[in-house]
Amino acid sequence: MALGLVGLAWGDFAAVWQPVPEGMPGRTMLAYVTAAALFAAGAALQWRRTARWAALVLAGFYLVFTLLWARRIPAHPLIFGIWSGVAEQLALVVGGVLAFAGLRQDDWPPATRVAQIGRLVFGLCLLAFGTAHFLYPAETAVLVPKWLPPGPKAWAMITGACHIAAGLALLSGVRALLAARLLTAMFVGFGVLVWLPQLFAHPEVHMSWAGNAINLALIGAAWVAADSIARFRA
DSSP: OHHHHHHHHHTSOOTTTSOOOTTOTTHHHHHHHHHHHHHHHHHHTTSHHHHHHHHHHHHHHHHHHHHHHHTTTTTOTTOHHHHHHHHHHHHHHHHHHHHHHHTOOSOOTTHHHHHHHHHHHHHHHHHHHHHHHHHSHHHHHTTSOTTSTTOHHHHHHHHHHHHHHHHHHHHHOTTHHHHHHHHHHHHHHHIIIIIHHHHHHOTTOHHHHHHHHHHHHHHHHHHHHHHHHHHHOO
C-alpha cells in the first residue's frame, strides 16, 4: 500500500526498484495504474477473504519488475548490481507466492513443495544481497548512519555477512527458521536506522519514500518466509 501511495504521489515508478524504460509510450499513465493496483492489492491483503488472491496479484506485479531487471543482464552480465536488483524483486515475488500457499485453508498438496522451493529461492536472493554488500562497500556504507559504531564500512561488511549466513541457512535448512526470523529483524533495523531517518531528512526526495516502501515490503516477505518455514518444515 505504501509503495502504491508513493507511485500515486509522484506519478512515477519507484526510483531504481521498478526499472520501467523512460521512453515507454504512456509511461506516466502506466505508473498511475500500477500504483493504484499495488495500493488496491495491498488493501485486499488485509482481509483474509481476499488476501490469498491479493498475494498472488502482488507476486505477479513484482515478477514484472523482476523481468525488467533481468532484461538488462544479457547486455551487462558482469554488473552485479543488476543481479542484485533481480534478486530484490524476486524476493518479493517469493513472499507473495508463499503468502498465497500459506493462506489456503485446505490441504493443498503442492503447498509443501511451494514452501520448499520458495525457501531455496529466497536463500539465493539473500546470497545476492550479501555479495552486493561486499562488491559495493562504499555505496552500502553511505546508507549507514555515521554515528553507529564501529563505523559505516564495518556495518556494510557485517550486514553483508549476515545476509550470506541467512541465505546459507535457508538453502541448507540448518537453523532456517531462526535465520529467517533474524533476517526479518535486520530488515526492521534497516527501516529504523537507514530509511526512516532519510525520510525525515529529505521528505521531498522520491527515493526516500520509495526506499521505505520497498524495505517495508521486504520485511513482510521475510516474515512470510519465516512463517512458511515454521508451518511446512518436516
